[in-house]
Amino acid sequence: MLDKFDILETLNMIREECLDVRTITLGISLYDCQSDDPRRLADNIYDKVMSRAHNLVKVGCDIEKMYGIPIINKRVSVTPAALLCGRLTRDGAVGIAQALDRAAHELGINFIGGYSALVQKGASDGSRVLIESIPEALASTELVCSSVNVASTKAGINMDAVAEMGRVVRRTAELTADRGSIGCAKLVVFANAPEDNPFMAGAFHGLGEPETVINVGVSGPGVVASAIRRAGDCSLAEIAEIIKKTAFKITRVGQLVAREASNRLGVPFGIVDLSLAPTPAIGDSVAHILESMGLEQCGACGTTAALALLNDAVKKGGVMASSQVGGLSGAFIPVSEDAGMIAAARSGALRLEKLEAMTAVCSVGLDMIAIPGDTSAEVISGIIADEIAIGVVNTKTTAVRVIPAIGCKVGDTVNFGGLLGEAPVMPVNTLSPAKFIARGGRIPAPIHSLKN
Amino acid sequence: MLRPPGKVRPMKAVISVIGKDTVGIIAKVSAECARCGVNILDISQTVLQDYFTMIMITDIDGITVPFPDFVDAMTRIGSANNLKILTMHEDIFNTMHKI
Structure with a gap:
């Protein structure tokens, strides 16, 4: 028999805490x-x-x-x-x-x-x-x-x-x-681009994929933040448990939707991407999860540690909820698509360098960051090289989606509308990496032993 | 339509209603259930500070219209009476809360 408390919990997640399935991608x-x-x-x-x-x-x-x-x-x-x-x-x-x-x-x-x-x-x-x-x-x-x-x-x-x-x-x-x-x-x-990622802008149908496939990306930062807030004063180990349990429930919904879509479309089910994908809506922010753990604002010292805990717990909870997982799987930190990130970037609490450190422990990378319109191609390449090096050395996916907002300077805001949100233009270190970038060639693959 | 092969347990849907209390909310919702061949199994309902909240568990085995049409009909009753009505197949609750 259906339990009324379970029903109320699910209804509350959907009505009050912005629970949704972020994408069905064919x-x-x-x-x-x-x-x-x-x-x-x-x-x-x-x-x-x-x-x-x-x-x-x-x-x-x-x-x-x-x-x-x-x-x-x-x-x-x-x-x-x-x-x-x-x-x-x-x-x-x-x-x-x-x-x-x-x-x-x-x-x-x-x-x-x-x-x-x-x-x-x-x-x-x-x-x-x-x-x-x-x-x-x-x-x-x-x-x-x-x-x-x-x-x-x-x-x-x-x-x-x-x-x-x-x-x-x-x-x-x-x-x-x-x-x-x-x-x-x-x-x-x-x-290290994943070949089964359902999220944009990086989704493509990989070389080893079947003729057609259904991949589903889940979401629910608001649900996780509320669960942490309800828990009150507890240890970080307990917070990790709460996140795992919540991620399990969120991912089960993704699995249900993926199976149903696969049946109805007659297309094989690929993966569920265990993600916490924010939107600019109030109550749907990954930054607010970090703040609910006890940081004054996202970007404060401790942010990278909090994000590492979050990212790991989301995977641990989600992996048991779905028969097949893949894609990017983890917490996303796109600046323009997250109300808490926007506020932190605007107040100066969150800077590009801190975001770069955060990407070493989360699922994607420097995402939806507006930079001054006069940023040179070499500096953009330098940003890309740094971020990509983090992914290559740590055997993980990293990515760069920066927007040099032409005609805008630090402090201006670029509005993309809808889920893409709005981005405060963030300062960039303008020292030139031109000579380094112009050398070209390949940086060799990293050694796989002697890991420190 | 929705039943997996070999399953004998009746299929259920949960109808939740939230809004300002007025006369005849249950009557309107249950009349629509009857019209669509949906059998009401359980109702729990309270009024808190003028706000009406109800969870209705229904058997949709004998439903006479496509389920999405029933959902639409309920949503229409909701908007016509200033209520928020959500109609959901039970599988979302079972999947989320049971291993």
């Missing part, structure tokens, strides 16, 4: 779309995405209605487009992005990811063309997301790609300057 392989003719290639991609995903939004809405749990995003990820760009010119590659965008609009999904390249060891012709086309592709589309994997623990860091991505980020910002440089909010530079 992965689609594009291998069979290849063609010599750029126009035919774009048409093939459009047709394939439309035919496989035509039911996605309806199924998502039906599941939402059945269980009374909001499913915020319905998304599609595709095979890294660079694999199809070998014989294309830059315009041909942009044509692929536009075909993806057209399909996404028609399907009514929130984003489509996979305008991506994997260049951790070097760039193929297709990858080179795709990377070169990213600024124009993101400026001429609305829903397409792009990512480039520039490093891995096995391959080391491709510093030529890091240098190139500094220029690409800057150019993307310039081409979308009239919209708050929003193109950069849809562009991620990765180390």
